[in-house]
Amino acid sequence: MSERQPDENQAVDFRVVSWNMNHWRQPTRPEDTRAKGWDYLRTELRPDVALLQETVPPASLDTRSVIYREIADYRPWGSAIVTRPGLSLETIWAVPTRFSRRRFQLTNTFPGSVAIGEVAIEGIAPITVISVYNVIDVYAQTTLLRIVADLIPLFDSAKGSRVILAGDLNVALTTQDPYYLQRGGAILGALKGLGLVEVTEIAKRRPAPRPDCPCGAKGACSHLRTWQVHELDHAYVTESL
Numbered sequence: 359m360s361e362r363q364p365d366e367n368q369a370v371d372f373r374v375v376s377w378n379m380n381h382w383r384q385p386t387r388p389e390d391t392r393a394k395g396w397d398y399l400r401t402e403l404r405p406d407v408a409l410l411q412e413t414v415p416p417a418s419l420d421t422r423s424v425i426y427r428e429i430a431d432y433r434p435w436g437s438a439i440v441t442r443p444g445l446s447l448e449t450i451w452a453v454p455t456r457f458s459r460r461r462f463q464l465t466n467t468f469p470g471s472v473a474i475g476e477v478a479i480e481g482i483a484p485i486t487v488i489s490v491y492n493v494i495d496v497y498a499q500t501t502l503l504r505i506v507a508d509l510i511p512l513f514d515s516a517k518g519s520r521v522i523l524a525g526d527l528n529v530a531l532t533t534q535d536p537y538y539l540q541r542g543g544a545i546l547g548a549l550k551g552l553g554l555v556e557v558t559e560i561a562k563r564r565p566a567p568r569p570d571c572p573c574g575a576k577g578a579c580s581h582l583r584t585w586q587v588h589e590l591d592h593a594y595v596t597e598s599l
């Protein structure tokens with residue numbers, strides 16, 4: 359029996375979508391826009407991996423292709439990872455780091471707001487995917503720092519070298535207010551401290567920059583509008599990807 363080693367440098371087409379589906383504000387009557395959103399995801403966007411927030415996956419989905427937990431409390435919805443049929447998806451719940459045999463549970467902050475899985479893709483090494491919804495608990499800043507702290511062991515584990523992390527972080531640098539720039543820059547910088555790079559800064563194909571971005575760079579920035587004029591949603595990958 360021959361064994362084919364995955365080639366870490368091999369290029370494969372792989373489509374990832376990050377989407378806050380805004381479940382709780384979508385009406386089901388007269389038109390069911392929740393169902394329409396899922397139809398759009400499955401028939402138009404057709405990602406290999408969907409990293410979803412503020413969502414409730416339909417019960418009709420194959421449970422092997424879904425990772426989802428409800429945040430609960432006042433939020434009967436949560437973050438999810440949904441893969442296309444045929445891809446293997448496994449939950450990553452806890453990992454040991456290279457420092458100890460102790461295993462660290464990874465989703466301690468508002469459980470249900472962060473979903474973590476490992477996707478197996480034929481021909482290449484598995485990829486760890488993370489869907490993040492940063493709950494605003496008066497502060498978005500404090501929650502995101504806690505989420506980064508939860509994730510540190512993952513990045514010191516065997517699962518931390520090939521990671522795609524995306525979601526609604528509710529932290530934006532699309533401002534000229536020094537308070538938000540200083541805090542936001544440091545907190546999003548903590549994600550970079552995990553070994554992640556922001557996709558908007560490295561993508562070769564991307565929407566044209568907007569001269570009217572509220573950051574004031576007049577077209578010299580890489581910000582995307584993801585909510586009104588602001589960039590609240592972000593996508594990161596490890597340098598290896």
Ligand SMILES: [Zn+2]
Pocket residue numbers: 532571572573574575579580581
């Ligand atoms: Zn900008």
